Amino acid sequence: MDKLQTDEFRLMPFNSPAGAELYLYARDLMADKARRGDTAGVLNMILEPAKDGSEISETEFRNFFCLLVAAGNDTTRYSIAAGIQALCHQPELLAQMQAGGAVWETAADEIIRWATPAIYFRRTATRDVEMHDKLIRAGDKLLYWFISANRDDSYFDDAFRVGLMRNPNRHLAFGQFGPHVGLGMWLARLEVTVLFQELAKRISHIEASGPQKFLRSNFVGGIKELPVRVTPR
Numbered sequence: 580m581d582k583l584q585t586d587e588f589r590l591m592p593f594n595s596p597a598g599a600e601l602y603l604y605a606r607d608l609m610a611d612k613a614r615r616g617d618t619a620g621v622l623n624m625i626l627e628p629a630k631d632g633s634e635i636s637e638t639e640f641r642n643f644f645c646l647l648v649a650a651g652n653d654t655t656r657y658s659i660a661a662g663i664q665a666l667c668h669q670p671e672l673l674a675q676m677q678a679g680g681a682v683w684e685t686a687a688d689e690i691i692r693w694a695t696p697a698i699y700f701r702r703t704a705t706r707d708v709e710m711h712d713k714l715i716r717a718g719d720k721l722l723y724w725f726i727s728a729n730r731d732d733s734y735f736d737d738a739f740r741v742g743l744m745r746n747p748n749r750h751l752a753f754g755q756f757g758p759h760v761g762l763g764m765w766l767a768r769l770e771v772t773v774l775f776q777e778l779a780k781r782i783s784h785i786e787a788s789g790p791q792k793f794l795r796s797n798f799v800g801g802i803k804e805l806p807v808r809v810t811p812r
């Protein structure tokens with residue numbers, strides 16, 4: 580990660596040599612599965628030829644593997660951390676979770692809005708667009724700040740508070756509105772819901788017992804450290 584020249588890794592996510600090492604792990608794993616005749620699992624499905632007989636290239640598989648590992652890890656982990664932080668700051672939330680029912684239809688999305696672990700993405704404009712009196716020209720490189728959109732108080736009431744029953748909740752934590760989308764959003768919602776359902780069953784109180792520390796990154800946003808004290812139920 581400390582290399583200044585990363586051209587060699589330019590086809591890896593984030594130009595990262597760590598991605599190359601991660602892929603070696605995937606390759607060994609797949610080779611081992613093949614030796615054992617084990618054909619189950621998501622990775623085998625991805626390697627299956629499509630209906631038209633086309634197959635994923637090695638580079639595509641390598642990038643997809645690294646993308647899945649990165650995309651599915653930090654995001655859900657930091658969403659859960661943000662949910663814990665919200666429980667510490669807004670004590671009414673735990674009781675709402677414990678009341679159960681409809682809250683579970685909306686809670687995960689609100690926790691993920693609050694977390695917004697992917698802070699921004701970059702895109703290239705394909706045509707001229709005027710927005711808020713600014714002209715974006717075709718070819719311009721743009722950042723869209725999901726974190727900012729998700730705190731936009733011209734759209735969200737009380738944007739800086741967590742409302743587990745917030746509905747509608749058209750947050751942008753998963754990107755969306757284009758050919759790309761947070762592909763893991765259904766899994767992520769499920770993970771966050773199940774974790775807080777199980778936690779709410781087991782505790783009667785939670786509070787912060789020390790200061791929170793944020794991850795040092797302008798791309799992935801999350802709480803790295805937050806000591807808490809819990810009272811079991």
Ligand code: HEM
Nearest residue numbers: 650651654655658697752753754755759760761762763767
């Ligand atoms: C709270 C959790 C998550 C958040 C906030 C999140 C957020 C995002 C965002 C913002 C994008 C980019 C969308 C765009 O380009 O417009 C994305 C893409 C993606 N995510 Fe997630 N994600 C989460 C969980 C997951 C999980 C659990 C997985 C898989 C196990 C996953 C897999 C992917 C993949 C494969 C893409 C690329 C899809 C594409 O480019 O078409 N994500 N995610």
